[in-house]
């Protein structure tokens with residue numbers, strides 16, 4: 001048997017958000033490699049070997065998967081959401097780049113999944129209807145100065161900003177700092193979403209103002225996607241129900257007079 005490696009996105013939580021193509025890749029695999037909770041989401045079956053690992057060892061996990069594929073196994077590396085968004089697909093290519101040249105003969109494919117920001121946006125309405133960006137607040141892999149430089153740039157550009165990895169026990173203050181930076185450039189009334197565990201039984205969606213979000217930063221956790229609205233992001237209120245949140249597709253003029261080079 002000639003081996004292969006496929007990096008599979010499991011979506012944010014519910015099995016209904018696993019694509020048929022991702023499911024087919026899981027069904028065809030001989031080995032599942034990934035972070036424990038994601039590996040647990042793949043049911044046991046005869047002929048399937050599961051390799052669960054800790055969250056912090058992505059590149060070693062990817063190298064292990066490449067070794068298995070080089071030995072002739074059909075390996076599925078699983079990620080939550082989309083595997084290309086702050087996840088295992090990049091770790092696989094990092095391991096490939098650093099590994100032996102023979103690994104270049106392994107067919108590697110990536111099977112997309114629904115990433116957290118798209119699931120969160122769908123729950124809220126259409127907050128990503130205009131231009132937007134995604135930033136990981138984790139400073140494990142990049143200096144915090146890089147995060148703040150990028151945040152300032154996208155705040156000035158009036159993009160909707162999706163924050164992944166907003167907070168953890170080891171990184172308790174970064175989200176508060178990011179929201180304070182946002183409050184320096186955006187109105188206190190700007191809608192901010194805290195979308196937690198979307199697609200899982202304990203899902204919650206909180207729609208806050210930016211001013212409220214600054215004080216509520218510590219109530220977010222690792223399972224939360226934080227979305228900061230742009231100047232045009234707004235609510236449509238409903239009687240007895242949460243409002244819809246949306247960002248119009250059209251932009252009349254640049255609202256940030258602070259952009260460099262403006263006269």
Ligand code: SAH
Pocket residue numbers: 012013079080081082083084085086087114115116117120163164165166195196197198199200221222223224225226
């Ligand atoms: N590859 C994943 C992201 C991995 S980074 C994806 O495409 O979604 C992990 C971060 O994703 C978490 O800290 C959180 O910010 C976000 N996230 C993942 N699953 C989520 C979910 N079900 N609900 C809300 N946010 C989620």
